[in-house]
Amino acid sequence: MQYRFVMLMSWGVRHMPYRLVMTIGWVLGQLYYLLIKKQRELAVAQIMPALGLEEKEARKMVRDSFVNLARNVLEILYMPNLTPQNFHEFIEIDHLERMTDALAEGHGVVVLTGHVGTWEWLSAAFTMNGLPVTAIAKPQPNMQYTNALNDLRKTINVEIFSRGTSELLAAAKALKKGKILGFLADQDGGPNGAFLPFLGKIAATPMGPAVFACKFKAPVLPAFILRQSNGKHKVVIGEVMRYEDTGDTDKDLFDFTAKMTKILEDVIRENPTQWLWFQKRWNTPLEQRNAGKHHTVKAQEEP
Numbered sequence: 001m002q003y004r005f006v007m008l009m010s011w012g013v014r015h016m017p018y019r020l021v022m023t024i025g026w027v028l029g030q031l032y033y034l035l036i037k038k039q040r041e042l043a044v045a046q047i048m049p050a051l052g053l054e055e056k057e058a059r060k061m062v063r064d065s066f067v068n069l070a071r072n073v074l075e076i077l078y079m080p081n082l083t084p085q086n087f088h089e090f091i092e093i094d095h096l097e098r099m100t101d102a103l104a105e106g107h108g109v110v111v112l113t114g115h116v117g118t119w120e121w122l123s124a125a126f127t128m129n130g131l132p133v134t135a136i137a138k139p140q141p142n143m144q145y146t147n148a149l150n151d152l153r154k155t156i157n158v159e160i161f162s163r164g165t166s167e168l169l170a171a172a173k174a175l176k177k178g179k180i181l182g183f184l185a186d187q188d189g190g191p192n193g194a195f196l197p198f199l200g201k202i203a204a205t206p207m208g209p210a211v212f213a214c215k216f217k218a219p220v221l222p223a224f225i226l227r228q229s230n231g232k233h234k235v236v237i238g239e240v241m242r243y244e245d246t247g248d249t250d251k252d253l254f255d256f257t258a259k260m261t262k263i264l265e266d267v268i269r270e271n272p273t274q275w276l277w278f279q280k281r282w283n284t285p286l287e288q289r290n291a292g293k294h295h296t297v298k299a300q301e302e303p
Contacts, residue, residue: 006148010077018078018090022231025074029067040066043277050199051272064273068227072118079120080155087128091121091225093235096129099180102219102240103131108175110213110220111135112241112260114186115276116267118233122225124156125235126180134159134174135182136208175216183209186264186275188283191290194257198265204284210256213243222263226271238263 043062102109123133140146161167175181193204222238268275
């Protein structure tokens with residue numbers, strides 16, 4: 001039932017003009033902000049100390065982020081309309097050559113990204129240019145929604161592997177075959193994560209990007225898709241990053257994860273209305289850390 005509902009919604013959205021879809025997204029975002037108190041208040045509580053905001057400014061930013069999220073959801077439903085012929089109307093890419101050069105090395109590419117902008121369209125930017133894209137994603141609580149989302153992703157030729165399952169073996173094979181493997185690295189990393197400063201507080205940080213880069217000698221490229229004031233999306237691809245092996249694997253993985261986390265943090269600070277501030281990013285307390293496995297860095301005081 002839920003699967004059919006999502007697909008019906010997608011059919012309806014795909015038959016609307018894109019500008020109308022974005023207008024509807026603005027309205028839905030405003031309603032979401034007004035009606036969903038729990039997520040609204042969590043977002044406000046987390047953005048204030050992270051960015052050093054007064055409550056009034058924090059609430060305005062959170063409201064804007066809810067509008068971005070509503071538009072994001074509608075754009076996921078709209079995604080089957082994207083084609084190699086028309087995607088330039090919606091998406092522009094900076095430094096695509098960084099991706100093609102990295103892929104040419106033959107070890108695949110680990111893409112570092114997060115829940116910023118319309119992140120599902122980041123994959124489309126690459127597949128519409130003929131590049132092979134796979135990604136690791138956390139399944140939705142309802143499998144029918146997961147299946148619907150994965151079927152929408154298939155329309156832009158993206159292969160998804162479920163986080164925390166045996167499908168990670170398939171993800172490893174995809175990287176070995178020279179494909180792009182994307183990681184949303186701004187989620188709670190659990191007790192086995194690297195406990196690092198993130199937006200002013202210590203957070204358990206996923207180490208997957210560093211582990212895959214280490215094991216398969218794959219270059220890492222930070223890549224984010226950002227909504228622009230003109231209504232288009234801009235894909236920003238950073239400079240290549242490489243895992244450095246000093247012989248101390250735990251420390252090397254931790255240090256590389258710290259470098260990547262800083263990049264992700266900077267992108268969020270520069271585009272605060274395009275991140276999901278109600279994420280349970282700081283869910284795992286330091287006390288639950290898997291002792292003896294990774295280093296921990298104390299959060300620096302904000303200036």
